[in-house]
Amino acid sequence: xxxxxxxxxxxxxxxxxxxxxxxxxxxxxxxxxxxxxxxxxxxxxxxxxxxxxxxxxxxxxxxxxxxxxxxxxxxxxxxxxxxxxxxxxxxxxxxxxxxxxxxxxxxxxxxxxxxxxxxxxxxxxxxxxxxxxxxxxxxxxxxxxxxxxxxxxxxxxxxxxxxxxxxxxxxxxxxxxxxxxxxxxxxxxxxxxxxxxxxxxxxxxxxxxxxxxxxxxxxxxxxxxxxxxxxxxxxxxxxxxxxxxxxxxxxxxxxxxxxxxxxxxxxxxxxxxxxxxxxxxxxxxxxxxxxxxxxxxxxxxxxxxxxxxxxxxxxxxxxxxxxxxxxxxxxxxxxxxxxxxxxxxxxxxxxxxxxxxxxxxxxxxxxxxxxxxxxxxxxxxxxxxxxxxxxxxxxxxxxxxxxxxxxxxxxxxxxxxxxxxxxxxxxxxxxxxxxxxxxxxxxxxxxxxxxxxxxxxxxxxxxxxxx
Amino acid sequence: xxxxxxxxxxxxxxxxxxxxxxxxxxxxxxxxxxxxxxxxxxxxxxxxxxxxxxxxxxxxxxxxxxxxxxxxxxxxxxxxxxxxxxxxxxxxxxxxxxxxxxxxxxxxxxxxxxxxxxxxxxxxxxxxxxxxxxxxxxxxxxxxxxxxxxxxxxxxxxxxxxxxxxxxxxxxxxxxxxxxxxxxxxxxxxxxxxxxxxxxxxxxxxxxxxxxxxxxxxxxxxxxxxxxxxxxxxxxxxxxxxxxxxxxxxxxxxxxxxxxxxxxxxxxxxxxxxxxxxxxxxxxxxxxxxxxxxxxxxxxxxxxxxxxxxxxxxxxxxxxxxxxxxxxxxxxxxxxxxxxxxxxxxxxxxxxxxxxxxxxxxxxxxxxxxxxxxxxxxxxxxxxxxxxxxxxxxxxxxxxxxxxxxxxxxxxxxxxxxxxxxxxxxxxxxxxxxxxxxxxxxxxxxxxxxxxxxxxxxx
Numbered sequence: 001x002x003x004x005x006x007x008x009x010x011x012x013x014x015x016x017x018x019x020x021x022x023x024x025x026x027x028x029x030x031x032x033x034x035x036x037x038x039x040x041x042x043x044x045x046x047x048x049x050x051x052x053x054x055x056x057x058x059x060x061x062x063x064x065x066x067x068x069x070x071x072x073x074x075x076x077x078x079x080x081x082x083x084x085x086x087x088x089x090x091x092x093x094x095x096x097x098x099x100x101x102x103x104x105x106x107x108x109x110x111x112x113x114x115x116x117x118x119x120x121x122x123x124x125x126x127x128x129x130x131x132x133x134x135x136x137x138x139x140x141x142x143x144x145x146x147x148x149x150x151x152x153x154x155x156x157x158x159x160x161x162x163x164x165x166x167x168x169x170x171x172x173x174x175x176x177x178x179x180x181x182x183x184x185x186x187x188x189x190x191x192x193x194x195x196x197x198x199x200x201x202x203x204x205x206x207x208x209x210x211x212x213x214x215x216x217x218x219x220x221x222x223x224x225x226x227x228x229x230x231x232x233x234x235x236x237x238x239x240x241x242x243x244x245x246x247x248x249x250x251x252x253x254x255x256x257x258x259x260x261x262x263x264x265x266x267x268x269x270x271x272x273x274x275x276x277x278x279x280x281x282x283x284x285x286x287x288x289x290x291x292x293x294x295x296x297x298x299x300x301x302x303x304x305x306x307x308x309x310x311x312x313x314x315x316x317x318x319x320x321x322x323x324x325x326x327x328x329x330x331x332x333x334x335x336x337x338x339x340x341x342x343x344x345x346x347x348x349x350x351x352x353x354x355x356x357x358x359x360x361x362x363x364x365x366x367x368x369x370x371x372x373x374x375x376x377x378x379x380x381x382x383x384x385x386x387x388x389x390x391x392x393x394x395x396x397x398x399x400x401x402x403x404x405x406x407x408x409x410x411x412x413x414x415x416x417x418x419x420x421x422x423x424x425x426x427x428x429x430x431x432x433x434x435x436x437x438x439x440x441x442x443x444x445x446x447x448x449x450x451x452x453x454x455x456x457x458x459x460x461x462x463x464x465x466x467x
Numbered sequence: 468x469x470x471x472x473x474x475x476x477x478x479x480x481x482x483x484x485x486x487x488x489x490x491x492x493x494x495x496x497x498x499x500x501x502x503x504x505x506x507x508x509x510x511x512x513x514x515x516x517x518x519x520x521x522x523x524x525x526x527x528x529x530x531x532x533x534x535x536x537x538x539x540x541x542x543x544x545x546x547x548x549x550x551x552x553x554x555x556x557x558x559x560x561x562x563x564x565x566x567x568x569x570x571x572x573x574x575x576x577x578x579x580x581x582x583x584x585x586x587x588x589x590x591x592x593x594x595x596x597x598x599x600x601x602x603x604x605x606x607x608x609x610x611x612x613x614x615x616x617x618x619x620x621x622x623x624x625x626x627x628x629x630x631x632x633x634x635x636x637x638x639x640x641x642x643x644x645x646x647x648x649x650x651x652x653x654x655x656x657x658x659x660x661x662x663x664x665x666x667x668x669x670x671x672x673x674x675x676x677x678x679x680x681x682x683x684x685x686x687x688x689x690x691x692x693x694x695x696x697x698x699x700x701x702x703x704x705x706x707x708x709x710x711x712x713x714x715x716x717x718x719x720x721x722x723x724x725x726x727x728x729x730x731x732x733x734x735x736x737x738x739x740x741x742x743x744x745x746x747x748x749x750x751x752x753x754x755x756x757x758x759x760x761x762x763x764x765x766x767x768x769x770x771x772x773x774x775x776x777x778x779x780x781x782x783x784x785x786x787x788x789x790x791x792x793x794x795x796x797x798x799x800x801x802x803x804x805x806x807x808x809x810x811x812x813x814x815x816x817x818x819x820x821x822x823x824x825x826x827x828x829x830x831x832x833x834x835x836x837x838x839x840x841x842x843x844x845x846x847x848x849x850x851x852x853x854x855x856x857x858x859x860x861x862x863x864x865x866x867x868x869x870x871x872x873x874x875x876x877x878x879x880x881x882x883x884x885x886x887x888x889x890x891x892x893x894x895x896x897x898x899x900x901x902x903x904x905x906x907x908x909x910x911x912x913x914x915x916x917x918x919x920x921x922x923x924x925x926x
Contacts (some may be wrong), residue, residue: 039788104727185811185814185815186815189808189811189812189813189815192807192811193803193805193808194807196803196804196805196808197798197800197803199803199804200801200802200803200804201802202798202799202801202802202803203798383674393816395682395838396818397818397819398836398837398838399540399681399835399837399838400680400819400822401820401822401833401835401836402792402793402835402837402838402841402843402844403680403793403794403797403822403830403844404792404793404797404837404838404841404844405794405795405796406794406796406797406798406799406800407798407800407812407819407821408798410812410816410819411812411815414815414816448609
């Protein structure tokens with residue numbers, strides 16, 4: 001009886017420990033995210049939070065967007081992120097539940113025996129095993145909760161990444177429209193001049209139609225580019241959770257210039273192992289399954305151990321007090337199925353963790369290569385291709401001055417020059433996306449499918465032609 | 468004049484290492500005189516050998532010689548040269564003794580000549596003496612009548628000049644390339660009797676065509692027809708010396724054609740008489756009075772006239788041959804309405820300027836930057852405005868008061884009062900027409916839009 005009281009007291013004590021935190025585990029998520037994206041997401045749990053976020057978003061959207069403000073807006077405004085963050089609350093409730101004793105079972109039985117005799121049986125049963133394994137179970141749930149925190153931070157990083165990518169793509173697409181308008185203008189002037197050549201009797205229809213064909217092509221290219229700009233803007237709207245008035249978001253005219261220096265990550269793979277949220281989450285997951293495997297091993301023979309107080313009163317007889325121990329005997333199942341499952345689950349977690357780690361290292365190497373290549377390409381366009389094209393145009397103008405070439409060749413050249421500038425814009429966009437991808441691969445999570453959908457540097461030129 | 472004694476010292480030193488024969492040969496070589504200036508040198512008055520009346524080579528010079536036991540010895544050096552086609556453009560050519568064309572060789576009927584040819588080209592060469600009667604083995608056809616002259620070697624040609632006339636020399640080894648690179652020169656054989664065919668001034672030049680991509684300097688030797696530089700002595704107008712004479716002078720012009728097309732050489736002003744062909748002097752009864760003489764490919768013509776005061780154009784009458792480099796695929800913009808379009812092009816190409824919609828005369832007046840090392844399509848400022856000429860064009864400048872032997876450009880002609888075309892200042896009244904005639908012809912369906920400049924359309 002004394003022992004029982006102690007046990008019950010311990011249970012109450014433990015239950016008291018396992019209460020909800022004030023931040024709901026969000027501070028850690030916020031810290032992890034800020035470390036990786038430079039900004040902390042907002043966890044909106046009340047109407048007031050939402051209202052504040054809304055006000056801040058409105059303020060941010062008064063200025064032309066930058067990559068940073070895009071991330072901030074996404075953190076404040078992306079509903080998917082808020083939904084994900086609420087998984088924290090779900091995980092925490094699990095954690096708290098694990099720290100509380102299962103509710104005692106109360107049973108009451110009333111039997112009417114013959115001759116007006118009534119037998120009443122009362123018992124209170126406690127799950128002792130649950131109480132004994134509670135500290136371990138709590139640790140398991142703690143790990144699970146941490147895993148959820150990493151996942152939540154990972155989700156936030158993902159939202160930031162998508163916000164950046166969408167921002168760069170939208171700015172570039174908008175800029176490309178401008179260049180393709182120039183291409184179209186050059187084709188249009190050629191076409192107009194060709195028509196006047198026909199009127200003056202200096203061109204035949206074939207020559208004129210060739211110019212018209214250029215113009216027709218340029219028109220369709222521009223239409224595609226305009227749609228692309230709309231699509232990229234909508235992608236940005238989704239990433240930033242924009243709707244209604246917010247859709248008037250202003251984009252800057254141009255992408256940011258290439259940075260002067262290149263990031264040279266030292267021990268890139270090591271950094272990924274230490275910082276990457278998916279690696280950390282996988283590790284926590286493996287740890288918690290390891291714990292639960294240990295737990296399963298120690299309790300494999302016992303399924304249920306319940307202790308309870310029982311009293312029985314039968315009419316006309318003195319009340320009988322006593323206790324009841326219920327132990328399920330593992331006659332048919334020595335817990336081997338549970339153990340096998342736990343072991344398999346553990347090994348699964350181990351291999352998952354290893355896989356995540358191997359992939360993370362590979363992704364770091366790949367995204368570094370993409371980053372380097374994109375930088376070199378953009379620099380090549382900026383320092384070689386564009387100046388060269390400009391000099392070619394200058395030479396062509398000199399040749400036009402000397403009547404060595406005609407105005408149509410001059411206009412064709414100006415179209416080519418504009419195209420080289422748009423190739424540069426594409427290369428610059430690819431660089432900024434690669435920069436984002438590399439940061440993600442280093443400290444965030446798998447750059448994932450979003451990276452694959454991003455334009456690869458090599459695909460820039462053909463993509464330009466197809467625009 | 469400069470020379471390159473040093474080069475021959477070096478050549479001699481190299482030869483010294485070889486055989487005794489070549490050492491003697493090297494010691495006995497006449498000096499090779501080098502001239503790199505494109506300005507016309509005064510005619511070379513003979514101070515040894517038989518006397519003759521020397522010629523003046525437009526933008527060129529005559530090769531000095533030495534007499535060696537009664538033989539006239541010349542020394543030609545075949546070598547890469549840089550030739551200025553006109554101020555602003557230089558070309559990498561192959562030539563002789565520092566210039567392309569090479570120096571004019573002058574000798575006299577009956578002279579025995581010994582011509583040394585040192586090959587400083589990167590490939591073998593020979594010299595063919597075009598139109599000169601000589602022993603077959605001296606005719607200079609590589610592989611056929613003589614071994615090729617390897618780089619660094621000196622060969623000797625020796626023969627007696629049988630007949631006076633106008634001749635040329637050029638390689639007959641890889642000749643397509645070597646002639647396209649500018650290897651050619653004039654060879655004038657004067658009559659033994661100075662009184663025969665005597666003139667007061669005797670000018671010579673060779674016609675050559677080059678294809679040098681604007682901005683580059685070396686001719687495209689594979690070109691057959693689409694040349695862009697048409698030259699007198701590898702010079703184009705306004706880089707061609709004028710033919711200067713005193714009024715009343717008897718003037719002879721000798722033209723050789725080493726291009727791949729014929730050139731109708733046309734002279735304004737006095738009529739001339741064709742007095743010489745490749746075959747020699749034309750008997751007076753057979754001479755043709757002309758104002759244009761067509762000089763076919765590989766031919767020579769000599770014509771003579773009595774100079775009349777004034778500035779008289781002399782040029783190839785193929786109009787593209789009196790142009791500088793031009794794009795042969797450039798669209799004709801004449802009559803094309805540029806309104807609105809020019810402004811839009813300027814937005815795309817800021818320094819753009821509409822040209823050619825009223826013809827190409829703009830080109831003669833405008834001085835817009837053009838590629839490096841090329842020449843404007845039309846150029847040359849005359850006393851009355853742009854001359855809109857280039858290529859095979861120069862002037863015969865005849866003055867009343869020139870000294871004998873004065874070949875300097877006398878500047879533009881000062882026309883006597885009332886001898887220059889002038890603007891009609893009277894009233895522009897309707898001409899009287901025959902009854903029933905209409906002022907403008909009716910348009911038929913084939914009539915295109917005729918844009919007359921008097922109807923201004925806002926340009």
